[in-house]
Amino acid sequence: MLSHKRHYSYAILMVVVSILSIVLPQTGDPAIAKLAGTIGHPVHDTFLTLGIMELWFNRPKGHRREGLFECIRVTGFLAGIVLFFKVGTTLLAKWAAVSTVITTAFGWLLELGMRPDGKRMDGFPSGHTCAVTMLAWMLTDKYPKFGFAFYGMAALIGYSRWESNAHYGLQVLAGAILGLAVAAFTQRFRDRVGMGPKAANA
Numbered sequence: 230m231l232s233h234k235r236h237y238s239y240a241i242l243m244v245v246v247s248i249l250s251i252v253l254p255q256t257g258d259p260a261i262a263k264l265a266g267t268i269g270h271p272v273h274d275t276f277l278t279l280g281i282m283e284l285w286f287n288r289p290k291g292h293r294r295e296g297l298f299e300c301i302r303v304t305g306f307l308a309g310i311v312l313f314f315k316v317g318t319t320l321l322a323k324w325a326a327v328s329t330v331i332t333t334a335f336g337w338l339l340e341l342g343m344r345p346d347g348k349r350m351d352g353f354p355s356g357h358t359c360a361v362t363m364l365a366w367m368l369t370d371k372y373p374k375f376g377f378a379f380y381g382m383a384a385l386i387g388y389s390r391w392e393s394n395a396h397y398g399l400q401v402l403a404g405a406i407l408g409l410a411v412a413a414f415t416q417r418f419r420d421r422v423g424m425g426p427k428a429a430n431a
Contacts, residue, residue: 243362243387246405247404247406248402249388255392255394256392268385277364281364284368303367306411306415307408310411311356311407318352319342319351321350352396353400355401358387358401359404361408362387363409363411364379365383367412367419370419387401
């Protein structure tokens, strides 16, 4: 079984990269921005799809059905939290457009949700970073030897969201922390249905 201390040492990588996204300026190089856009979409989509397929289709024998439903519950839980923030700030922005009271009371929340381009209010948290961070935790449970690679990919995707100007650094950091929190919170439920490290390393 992968110890939580080992898990958290990997997770520090995500947090450090996210903090660097806050304190350092973007490179401003068009070639790097273009590469970041590629990492933030095709690479992200491939990693996420293959990772979820691995968890879904290679569940331990005797836990197939329970494991499938647990995958759906965990991913649904994460998606629900992210959508809550994104939809909430978007609606708040619409209400603020017709009410100065909303703007005065929740201006800080509107700033938190605004994307760097200033056109959308669904920037908090970074959904890409959130999803791949949780996936990195779950894949590391199953394949501990490759933990650094999984978290490294998640950190790279998080960095790409900032470098491509899709998110502010704080939004990337929030996505990383939320992904880690959901993965840690649902650990015991995954263990119960044979999806966690107890089953993977038995």
